[in-house]
Each structure stands twice: as structure tokens, then as C-alpha cells.
Amino acid sequence: MEYVLETNNLSKKYKDSLALDRFTMHVPKGSVYGFVGQNGAGKTTLIRLVCGLIKPTGGEYTLYGVHSDSKDIAKVRRRMGAIVETPSFYAEMTAKENLRQQGLLLGLPSFDYVDEILKLVGLGNAGKKKAKNFSLGMKQRLGIAIALVGDPDLLILDEPMNGLDPQGIVEIRELILSLNRERQITVIISSHILDELARVATHYGFIDKGRMVKEMSAREVEAAYRKRTYIKVTDTKALARVLDDMNITYEISSDKEAYVFDKIGVSQLAILLEKEKCEILSMQEKEESLESFYISLVGGGDHV
Amino acid sequence: MFKLFRVDFYHMFYKKWFWIFTAFMVASAVGFCAMQYTAMDYVVALDRVIFLPMAFFGIAAAALVGMVIGEDFSDGIVKNKMISGKSRASVYFANLVASTLGCILMYLFTIMISYGMGIHLFENNVPFEKLLLFICLGFVTICNYAAVYCMVTMIVGNKSLALMFCMGIAFVLLFLSIHVDGMLARPEMKDGQINPFYVSGLKRTIYEWIHDINPTGQAAQLSQMECLFPVRYVIAALLSILLCSLVGYGVFCRKDIK
Numbered sequence: 001m002e003y004v005l006e007t008n009n010l011s012k013k014y015k016d017s018l019a020l021d022r023f024t025m026h027v028p029k030g031s032v033y034g035f036v037g038q039n040g041a042g043k044t045t046l047i048r049l050v051c052g053l054i055k056p057t058g059g060e061y062t063l064y065g066v067h068s069d070s071k072d073i074a075k076v077r078r079r080m081g082a083i084v085e086t087p088s089f090y091a092e093m094t095a096k097e098n099l100r101q102q103g104l105l106l107g108l109p110s111f112d113y114v115d116e117i118l119k120l121v122g123l124g125n126a127g128k129k130k131a132k133n134f135s136l137g138m139k140q141r142l143g144i145a146i147a148l149v150g151d152p153d154l155l156i157l158d159e160p161m162n163g164l165d166p167q168g169i170v171e172i173r174e175l176i177l178s179l180n181r182e183r184q185i186t187v188i189i190s191s192h193i194l195d196e197l198a199r200v201a202t203h204y205g206f207i208d209k210g211r212m213v214k215e216m217s218a219r220e221v222e223a224a225y226r227k228r229t230y231i232k233v234t235d236t237k238a239l240a241r242v243l244d245d246m247n248i249t250y251e252i253s254s255d256k257e258a259y260v261f262d263k264i265g266v267s268q269l270a271i272l273l274e275k276e277k278c279e280i281l282s283m284q285e286k287e288e289s290l291e292s293f294y295i296s297l298v299g300g301g302d303h304v
Numbered sequence: 305m306f307k308l309f310r311v312d313f314y315h316m317f318y319k320k321w322f323w324i325f326t327a328f329m330v331a332s333a334v335g336f337c338a339m340q341y342t343a344m345d346y347v348v349a350l351d352r353v354i355f356l357p358m359a360f361f362g363i364a365a366a367a368l369v370g371m372v373i374g375e376d377f378s379d380g381i382v383k384n385k386m387i388s389g390k391s392r393a394s395v396y397f398a399n400l401v402a403s404t405l406g407c408i409l410m411y412l413f414t415i416m417i418s419y420g421m422g423i424h425l426f427e428n429n430v431p432f433e434k435l436l437l438f439i440c441l442g443f444v445t446i447c448n449y450a451a452v453y454c455m456v457t458m459i460v461g462n463k464s465l466a467l468m469f470c471m472g473i474a475f476v477l478l479f480l481s482i483h484v485d486g487m488l489a490r491p492e493m494k495d496g497q498i499n500p501f502y503v504s505g506l507k508r509t510i511y512e513w514i515h516d517i518n519p520t521g522q523a524a525q526l527s528q529m530e531c532l533f534p535v536r537y538v539i540a541a542l543l544s545i546l547l548c549s550l551v552g553y554g555v556f557c558r559k560d561i562k
Contacts, residue, residue: 048560048561051383051386051387052386052387053383053386053387053560053561053562054560054561055558055560074389074390074391075389076389077386077387077388077389078388078389080387081387082387084380084383084387086380087380088379088380088381088383088384089379089380089381089384090315090318090379090381091379092318092319092320093318101311101314101315102384102388104307104310104311104314105307105308105311105384105385105388105390106307106388107307146384147387150388
């Protein structure tokens, strides 16, 4: 598999705290890489390192095969666009002027791209409104538009859904999907809004306390979800005996409630329970969310 | 770096700050001319007036550089430049050049107004060569100011803090200049006797260098159109520019950009 970004034992230490601890990740080309972690887990630190805003205290990374210590690392960054924490733009300028400035910065020969990009991000009608007067969603889209100037292959978005209203979240999600599918842009999104991330990501990296807990494809994550069935019965002791005989994994949560983690034949279970004089009161199949999967990965405790 | 400089320079004029501080300097030039013309009961010589607004230049330059570069940090523009693949060296020096040119234009507007009004209102005692020399010394001083404030802003990296530090340093330089000027102005002889407080020898040389390295000390010499050692003036300014640029760039290279 071809990777656009790889990190190897990357570490970043601030005065007292270790923000990244021998962090290793692999971002496949063409993927939407969901970078999952709670606040302070080290997501933004990694993004800032890759963007060259801070320097690592240990380890290394490669961007498009160019080593982080190489002189060419700044050049290769021209192939990427990023929004780190908050979108960056000239607040006094209009959306068009901002895109022209970015074009000048990158040394683009013409401004033909301006209208196309503004239309793509849904700012075609922003007109002469100054960026400082934009709504939060418009600012986020302007940030993405600026990141898209120069036709990048890699887009890094740090918490792009933060603070957006439901409509704004849907618009940004659709934009990310269209950029990935229609323009083949690899996208790295850091977020802790996991339900939204689950709708766009093709790959995941789970980070906790500065360390990569696990990297998985979306399919692997879905397969790893533990499907469970909630059962309410009159006698959980009888249920336990039956499930033990059937060699099925389960968890008793009260004297009448239990969770079953393997697939079960409902009719067979009902017949066997009837023999034990136990009645099924209710039954419901539940699916684990990405959120609960993440918590099960990093361990509950101090996590949301 | 040229692309970056072009963006920074465009940005300098796009923002209101350049025009506000230039207007302030032009107003101070007009004000000084008016004051000298109306308050004195004798004909004032032109050399007392042309560079008088330079006394305020340190404050205006501090505000301009602190606001413009500081806003680049606050709006995330510096961050954006680096994400776009620009090196820290080019980001630093493009800002330095743009700030210097902005200050030079502010200086030229001020001097043109001051000279334009002064030549009609006051006795023209300034030969062309002297005028040219002091205009050139003014350029050197402006570069010195820009290097100092650019260093401070690039190190601080936050608009409010940068403005606070630049203004603070502007006043420190002003007070240092007043103090050193006072020390150097002490007469050698007083009431026919050697003045015990006269600063002489190595101590005087050190004070003179401090006065020349300090951009406000240079501005003080400009405002009086008196410069005893123009070569040292230029060398001291070049040393200051070099030192500030090296320190500023060195710290900026190691700085975590927020």
C-alpha cells in the first residue's frame, strides 16, 4: 500500500508533558483518514508537526516519501493544504481576495481557479463580504478553499466540524466526500465527533495520551464492532445455564437482564428457556457505536 | 521569498494601519511646522524643522510593525505560509523587508511634507548635499527601527503582546536616548573650569556608540540635523540590524508556531 504520510516513533515533549510518545501512523493514499482521540490526546500536536509549525523532539516522519529531516520537506508541503485548529485568512479581505493572496503566495500564474474553488466550497455567492463578517461555517469553508488553492493531494483538517450547526456539519461532510471521491484528495480529519467521522472515514487511527492505540480500515472497525443482544428474562440463572450449554458469550447485568455477544437462534433459545421455566420478556439487538468502540480500545475510566 | 514579500507588501498597504500611522506622522510634521512658525518670534532655520517629526518615528514604527506582523500571527497567516511550504527564513526576512519598506514609505511621506512646508515657511539654510546625507542617514535609521521591531514581533508572535512589547521598547529606547543625549551634551568647561561631570575618554566613546546603535538615538541626531560621525552612525546601525536579524531569525526558527 502506498502511504502519503508515515510517522515513525515521533515524539514531542513540552516542558513537563509528553504530547506525542513514539507515535507511529500510516495514512494510505486516497483515504479519508479519521484521526480519533479525546481532547489533549495529541491530535493537533501531530498535525502541527507535519505542517512544520513545531519541531519533533524525537522520531521522524515522511511526507510523500520525503524524510522530515530533508531539505525538500518544505517543498513537498506545497502538495498539501491544511487547517490547523482554526481556519487562517486575511480577515479584512473578501473570500476572492483571500484566494488570490494564496495564489500569489504559491506563485500561481493566474487567478482562474478562484471562482471554481469558491463554487466548490459553497462560497460562490460570498460577494464583497469581508471574511471577518462570515459565519463560522463560511469561515471553515473559506479555510478549506484556501487550503485547496494549489491543487493539493493531501488535505489535513483539524476538527473541521467544531462549532458548526447541523446544516454546516452536513455541508462540510459532503464537501470532504466530494473532494476525496472526485478529486482523489487524501484527507486526514481529526475529530472527536465520532458519529460524523464514521460517515466519511475509510481508515482510522486511534490515539490516546500521545500514543497510537490502533490503526484500522473502516471495514476492520465495522467487523470489530461487538454486536450484542439485550435480553430481559424472568430468571437470569436459567438463562446462564442455557447459554453456557450453547457455548455463547454473555454478560449478566441484573437478575433479569443480560447481554449476549454471539449470534443466537432466537427460536432455539426460547425453546430451551421454556424447558428451564424461564420466560423471555423482551429482546433487542444493539450495535456498538464508533464512540463505544473507541472507549473499549482506550479503556473507559477517564474517557468520555 | 519574492512571492512572500509581494504578499506581505500588498498586505501592508491593504490594511488601514499603514495609512493611520502615516497620517499620524504627516500630522506631526504639519504640527511641528505650524508650531515653529507661530511660536517663535524670530526666523527659524529650516534645519531645525525638517527632521523634527523623527522624534515620534520610533513610536509610529513600533505600532505599524507590531500591528501588521502581529495581525499576521493572530489571523494564522504565518501558520498558513509555513503550511504552504515556505521556509522560516523566507517568512522572517520577507516580513523584515516588507516592514522596512513600509517604514521607509512612512518616512518619505513625512519628510516630503516637512520639507515641502518648511521650505516655504522657514529660512532655507540646508545645502542640498547635507539634505541628501541626512535623508540617507534617515533610511539607515528606519532600517534599524524595522529590524528591532520585526525581531520583537516575530519572537513574541501575538498581536496584542507584540504591540505591547514594541511600544514598551520604543519608550525604553526613547528614555535611553534622552539619558545618553543628556550625558553627551554636558559641556567640557563650565564657568571657566573643567566640568567634573563631562563624559570623556572610553566612557564617552561607549556612550556615543550606544547613542548610534539605538535607533531613537539616531533619530534624535536626525531631528537636530547634527551627526558628528556619519560613518560610525551607519556602521552602528548595520551592526544593530545584523544582530537583531540574527537573534530574531534564530529564535523564530526554534519557535513553536501557534
